[in-house]
Amino acid sequence: MNNAPLSGLYQPSLALLTDLYQLTMAYGYWKQGLHEREAVFHLYFRKAPFNGGYAVAAGLALAVDYLETLHFSEDDISYLASLTGSKGGRLFPDDFLDYLRDLKFTCDVDAVAEGTVVFGNEPLVRVQGPLLQAQLVETALLTLVNFQTLIATKAARVRDAAGPDDAVLEFGLRRAQGPDGGLGASRAAYLGGADATSNVLAGQRFGIPVRGTHAHSWVMTFEHELDAFRAYADAFPDDSVFLVDTYDTLDGVRHAIAVALEMRKTGHELGGIRLDSGDLAYLSKEARKLLDAAGLPAVRIVASNDLEENLITSLKQQGARIDTWGVGTQLVTAYNQAALGGVYKLAALRTADGQGWDFTIKLSEQQAKTSIPGILQVRRYLGEASQPRADMIYNVAAASPLPPAPVLIDPSDSTRRRPVHPGAPYRDLLAPVLRQGRLVQPLPTLAESRAFARQEVAGLDPSIRRYLNPHVYPVGLEQALYEFRTQLMLEKRPVRPA
């Protein structure tokens, strides 16, 4: 259940969740007899989101679900048969549609585990297999991994601001980018560090704990605030959190205290109060004093109102006595970065004789945007207490093996080089996920990935985790790969006389 698909939200088949050009290229490859040619693609982003120093990889389980179930239904085939070109003729002929009808995903997929801390240029997913299939899945993989990684990263930042002991509740569904944006965001927010969601469908689909308080309308429905709190306590004697700011916040706290003391007489305890407006630092401190003075030190103080990581940090610095953070809009809409710019690039094609590889490159005006050729792996070198020190991208299909003490070269500034100590401990981040389209072993549950994400972020140096001008974590190309890429760039770039 935990990794259940997003796919059921609208329809059972997601084969058409793609850009048209994936299908026109698929037809073209098939027509040219290139469709079975073995290809390798990598999915990666270039820059961590939110001007931050890291990202939390997410979306793999959804991607795997999509790949494992990928098929064209009869409805999909009929729709494709109905598409016409500019002269009115069919876009896709029947013999190609017959091919699609029988298509199954048979590629190998290697990927970084969900929850892993990742950096720019590092492949998160590697797809190796028949060119037509590996190309076809580009758009769906990107839409799944980009959004999940973006929101998981935002959640990790919010969690980091809240600290290890406070609770973080995701309240975003009403402001999310539509229903599946909200559903996907709840999943990713939990993976990245939220403790629970108010989104009940996400609870059902993904096994995320669901939590909540009540709205202002509940208080407004009753003649007096006290009656509203009493009525809520009557319905949920052991699960009540009262929203206290409908009229006057500190009066609301006093009313909550009065009802909490009545509840205590019948053997029940008030869970908490929620502040949703005003100066949250001042009001939480005053509320804490009133609650403590009334003998209610265990009543929690929940805050909400356009919260995000910087505001939470500021409130903590102001000494706010908030212990539960309800975070909605800014988390699920990834404020202030609309999208993660992940890309999916072809990096290798089997040679015509089927024996070796042609490594491929996409040039760009900006060297940093030029793709990396090869069949890539990421090696993370570890320092004391297994703290990540530097990452090296290397080609597992290179002509010569890795040297015992590799040198990492910054892809955007080749004068920045970093030798690795021989024998330095490391782990390789990409692990086999699918072989011939089949899962090699069960994926971690969502809760396991969430625990892993928290461990990963906590293991990063604070200088990389900070929000303002974070330290740049070193990611380099292994020297031979760097040199090979430079040579390919020189070969492919046209020489124009000055």
Ligand SMILES: Nc1ncnc2c1ncn2[C@@H]1O[C@H](COP(=O)(O)OP(=O)(O)OP(=O)(O)O)[C@@H](O)[C@H]1O
């Ligand atoms: N002590 C504080 N320091 C910094 N920002 C705060 C503090 N207290 C609250 N905020 C934030 O300031 C913003 C404005 O809150 P405020 O309650 O003044 O206006 P509001 O949202 O319009 O209130 P209302 O919901 O009553 O209309 C919110 O994002 C809130 O979280």
Ligand SMILES: O=P(O)(O)OC[C@H]1O[C@H](OP(=O)(O)OP(=O)(O)O)[C@H](O)[C@@H]1O
């Ligand atoms: O602010 P967010 O981080 O999105 O958190 C969720 C918000 O949703 C609710 O407000 P509601 O929809 O009632 O409107 P409001 O903003 O006027 O309180 C709740 O009271 C929070 O304020």
Ligand SMILES: O=C(O)c1cccnc1
């Ligand atoms: O349960 C809550 O308090 C809640 C849920 C959604 C949005 N705002 C608040």
